[in-house]
Amino acid sequence: xxxxxLKILALLLVLIGVGLCYYKVTRLGLPLLPTEQxxxxxxxxxxxxxxxxxxxxxxxxxxxxxxxxxxVVDENFVSSSYGLTTEDDGVRRSAQWAARSANGYQVLYxxxxxxxxxxxxxxxxxxxxxxxxxxxxxxxxxPAVTAVIEEARSKSADPLSFGREILLRLNSGVADANVSxxxxxxxxxxxxxxxQIYVLAGANIPARLxxxxxxxxxxxxxxxxxxxxxxxxxxxxxxxxxxxxxxLPHDAVVWHVGTGPVLSVSGGRFGNAEYSVTRHAQEMTSxxxxxxxxxxxxxxxxxxxxxxxxxxxxxxxxxxxxxGAFLIVLLRNVVGFKSFGTFMPILIxxxxxxxxxxxxxxxxxxxxxxxxxIRFYLEYLKLLLVPRLAAVLIIVIMLMATVSLLSHKLGVxxxxxxxxxxxxxxxxxxxRMSLVWEESGPWEALQQGVGSLLVASLGYLVMxxxxxxxxxxxxxxxxxxxxxxxxxxxxxxxxxxxxxxxFRSALRE
Amino acid sequence: xxWVDRLMPWRKLREQGIMGMNERNAGFTLRYxxxxxxxxxxxxRITKQLALDAGIAVPALYAVIEIEHQLENLRRILADYExxxxxxxxxxxxxxxxxxxxxxxxxYRLSSGLALTEDELAHHISNILSGLYSLGGLPDCAxxxxxxxxxxxxxxxxxxxxxxxxxxxxxxxxxxAMIRLPTRVSDGKANLHQGAVxxxxxxxxxxxxxxxxxxxxxxxxPDTGGTIAGIRIPHWEDILALTALCDDLTGLGYIGxxxxxxRTLGPLMLEMNARPGLSIQIANRRGLLxxxxxxxxxxxxxxxxxxxxxxxxxx
Numbered sequence: 017x018x019x020x021x022l023k024i025l026a027l028l029l030v031l032i033g034v035g036l037c038y039y040k041v042t043r044l045g046l047p048l049l050p051t052e053q054x055x056x057x058x059x060x061x062x063x064x065x066x067x068x069x070x071x072x073x074x075x076x077x078x079x080x081x082x083x084x085x086x087x088v089v090d091e092n093f094v095s096s097s098y099g100l101t102t103e104d105d106g107v108r109r110s111a112q113w114a115a116r117s118a119n120g121y122q123v124l125y126x127x128x129x130x131x132x133x134x135x136x137x138x139x140x141x142x143x144x145x146x147x148x149x150x151x152x153x154x155x156x157x158x159p160a161v162t163a164v165i166e167e168a169r170s171k172s173a174d175p176l177s178f179g180r181e182i183l184l185r186l187n188s189g190v191a192d193a194n195v196s197x198x199x200x201x202x203x204x205x206x207x208x209x210x211x212q213i214y215v216l217a218g219a220n221i222p223a224r225l226x227x228x229x230x231x232x233x234x235x236x237x238x239x240x241x242x243x244x245x246x247x248x249x250x251x252x253x254x255x256x257x258x259x260x261x262x263x264l265p266h267d268a269v270v271w272h273v274g275t276g277p278v279l280s281v282s283g284g285r286f287g288n289a290e291y292s293v294t295r296h297a298q299e300m301t302s303x304x305x306x307x308x309x310x311x312x313x314x315x316x317x318x319x320x321x322x323x324x325x326x327x328x329x330x331x332x333x334x335x336x337x338x339x340g341a342f343l344i345v346l347l348r349n350v351v352g353f354k355s356f357g358t359f360m361p362i363l364i365x366x367x368x369x370x371x372x373x374x375x376x377x378x379x380x381x382x383x384x385x386x387x388x389x390i391r392f393y394l395e396y397l398k399l400l401l402v403p404r405l406a407a408v409l410i411i412v413i414m415l416m417a418t419v420s421l422l423s424h425k426l427g428v429x430x431x432x433x434x435x436x437x438x439x440x441x442x443x444x445x446x447x448r449m450s451l452v453w454e455e456s457g458p459w460e461a462l463q464q465g466v467g468s469l470l471v472a473s474l475g476y477l478v479m480x481x482x483x484x485x486x487x488x489x490x491x492x493x494x495x496x497x498x499x500x501x502x503x504x505x506x507x508x509x510x511x512x513x514x515x516x517x518x519f520r521s522a523l524r525e
Numbered sequence: 526x527x528w529v530d531r532l533m534p535w536r537k538l539r540e541q542g543i544m545g546m547n548e549r550n551a552g553f554t555l556r557y558x559x560x561x562x563x564x565x566x567x568x569x570r571i572t573k574q575l576a577l578d579a580g581i582a583v584p585a586l587y588a589v590i591e592i593e594h595q596l597e598n599l600r601r602i603l604a605d606y607e608x609x610x611x612x613x614x615x616x617x618x619x620x621x622x623x624x625x626x627x628x629x630x631x632x633y634r635l636s637s638g639l640a641l642t643e644d645e646l647a648h649h650i651s652n653i654l655s656g657l658y659s660l661g662g663l664p665d666c667a668x669x670x671x672x673x674x675x676x677x678x679x680x681x682x683x684x685x686x687x688x689x690x691x692x693x694x695x696x697x698x699x700x701x702a703m704i705r706l707p708t709r710v711s712d713g714k715a716n717l718h719q720g721a722v723x724x725x726x727x728x729x730x731x732x733x734x735x736x737x738x739x740x741x742x743x744x745x746x747p748d749t750g751g752t753i754a755g756i757r758i759p760h761w762e763d764i765l766a767l768t769a770l771c772d773d774l775t776g777l778g779y780i781g782x783x784x785x786x787x788r789t790l791g792p793l794m795l796e797m798n799a800r801p802g803l804s805i806q807i808a809n810r811r812g813l814l815x816x817x818x819x820x821x822x823x824x825x826x827x828x829x830x831x832x833x834x835x836x837x838x839x840x
Binding site: 512516 | 530534535537538541543545546547548551552593644645648651652655656657737740741742803806807810812
């Protein structure tokens with residue numbers, strides 16, 4: 017086969033490029049399109065207490081651990097003078113703040129940024145909890161508990177349905193002497209949930225208390241909602257303590273597991289925690305980047321996101337140049353376009369990115385036209401080549417400065433960005449155009465000039481596409497695909513489009 | 526033309542063996558012309574020396590101007606010559622060439638009828654020295670050489686300028702030839718894309734057969750009205766032999782050789798080109814590829830020039 021080596025190389029490059037890109041899209045969740053945004057929830061806990069004088073302060077606060085269905089984008093603790101440690105015992109995670117002494121009201125913050133991510137795997141099943149002991153119910157409650165359990169037992173098949181049946185019974189609106197007896201001294205939903213666990217234990221059903229934070233945008237002084245989990249013999253199943261429905265509430269995060277208090281303060285009084293929730297949209301890329309970091313993917317460490325922002329911005333432009341170069345390859349070797357120089361149109365196109373296309377075209381034409389006029393005058397002076405080129409360069413720069421000044425005075429600040437034009441290229445354009453003008457006539461010079469501007473405009477369109485810009489920056493490996501295509505075109509021996517026209521006389525016969 | 530051809534015109538071009546620019550670059554110039562040999566043809570001074578060493582006739586070199594300083598003595602350098610040609614050693618496409626046909630009132634009369642003062646001529650040469658017409662803009666030198674007194678054979682079919690015979694030579698065998706006739710539009714230049722008429726030559730007999738001007742077939746010269754076809758080129762056998770020799774000179778496998786016919790001196794080799802254009806196919810109304818492929822397929826190319834010329838004539 018012709019060019020087998022080259023074709024295998026190109027195939028390899030495409031495979032590597034597309035493969036890396038595929039991995040990044042499917043595993044790391046990097047978005048293929050630039051506009052994709054993810055909802056990011058910011059959960060904030062504000063802890064407040066009054067410290068006792070001259071007593072070491074220790075605050076223990078339970079915090080969420082890897083909430084199912086969410087990715088932790090960022091997490092931070094605000095605790096000026098406190099020492100901070102976090103602890104994770106496999107079920108619960110807690111933050112401990114400690115200070116040798118503190119005075120007056122103290123405020124600590126815990127902030128968590130979460131992004132929805134359905135692909136987060138559920139936490140692994142925990143070992144079956146320790147054997148339950150049937151509580152020794154007081155005389156007064158025992159008959160009521162037994163009655164509820166017995167009624168439920170007849171209507172259930174397994175521990176889960178048994179437990180839910182008990183919950184249904186406890187929550188039924190129908191006046192039931194046994195239930196009202198069990199509810200009698202209950203003050204809060206949390207106490208009620210604890211009571212339900214207490215009753216479930218009588219039926220030998222392991223259950224535990226969950227503290228759940230519901231994600232609702234704009235919550236200011238929110239509280240944790242008590243929830244239940246019943247062990248069905250294999251895994252914990254969340255159950256609504258009010259309705260016995262299965263599952264966690266919609267958009268909710270398990271904050272703490274267990275009957276113990278979420279916040280405990282030693283060396284302080286009036287400890288209280290408040291929760292607030294806000295939602296905002298964030299670019300998928302930064303979310304994915306965080307997620308990749310969390311997953312410990314080495315790939316993202318070598319991504320361009322690791323660079324300082326300023327360098328990143330430079331690369332956002334630079335990485336587009338290969339696309340422009342590829343366009344030139346297409347236009348010259350496949351279409352057969354003629355323009356001044358090889359890569360000059362791409363550099364002009366880069367300049368157009370700064371000035372925006374119409375301004376760029378207008379300014380380019382203006383500077384080149386004025387430059388040409390002056391260049392013809394220089395011809396009359398019969399200068400040597402290099403001094404003449406230098407003179408054209410100096411004049412072009414002065415022209416640009418003048419245009420910028422004038423447009424600034426006129427209040428058109430767009431003109432100022434003409435200073436970013438690669439002026440050497442403008443000067444060379446002027447020189448080349450004047451040569452072509454003299455040797456092949458104004459018609460040819462105009463044709464080539466317009467051709468260059470056309471190529472530059474096409475280059476601008478390619479290089480200002482936000483989709484392509486996003487693709488090459490987030491998936492720089494796609495440039496390997498561009499490289500492969502360029503290599504293949506390097507061995508393209510077919511006709512150029514313009515040659516079909518050039519050899520048209522051969523077609524006529 | 527069937528709809529298939531209309532839809533996919535390249536199929537018909539392929540069928541006719543027309544070679545495109547990409548194919549020429551990838552398949553011939555890149556493959557058969559080692560880059561290191563390019564200076565031999567890019568520098569006309571070296572080309573001329575090589576040709577002289579090999580006994581190939583070239584226009585005599587009167588003088589070489591290499592540095593600006595020499596321009597002060599321009600009058601003395603040119604004193605002996607009534608007519609001459611000034612050209613850049615590294616020029617291409619006929620750019621930067623001045624043909625001085627004589628003098629009047631201390632001015633140099635050009636073939637175009639223009640008259641230049643000595644300062645203007647010096648400025649032109651200075652432009653050549655600073656690389657205005659050279660490939661890549663590198664500093665260059667100017668050659669002053671014999672003005673070809675071209676054969677009156679072409680008087681009827683050329684307008685000013687010098688018609689030249691361009692032959693494409695592959696592996697030492699001439700494969701296709703054409704005459705390039707300057708026109709009013711081409712301003713005395715012999716490049717087809719500048720408006721010269723290209724005329725195909727039958728390799729076997731040396732008789733012209735068809736013309737093309739601006740991609741359109743023509744039978745008459747657009748300016749003089751002379752008939753283009755049927756001109757028998759003198760010294761045809763010699764011309765073929767001369768071009769075949771050029772390959773050995775440079776070591777380049779795929780070249781274009783430009784030859785002019787002098788009234789008294791016969792065929793003179795003007796220059797060689799390592800990237801000959803494709804227009805010759807239009808002038809000959811024939812693709813280069815079948816001939817090139819045939820020669821590519823041969824295991825060995827005959828050593829002797831006579832055999833190569835015979836091979837060329839059989840193509």
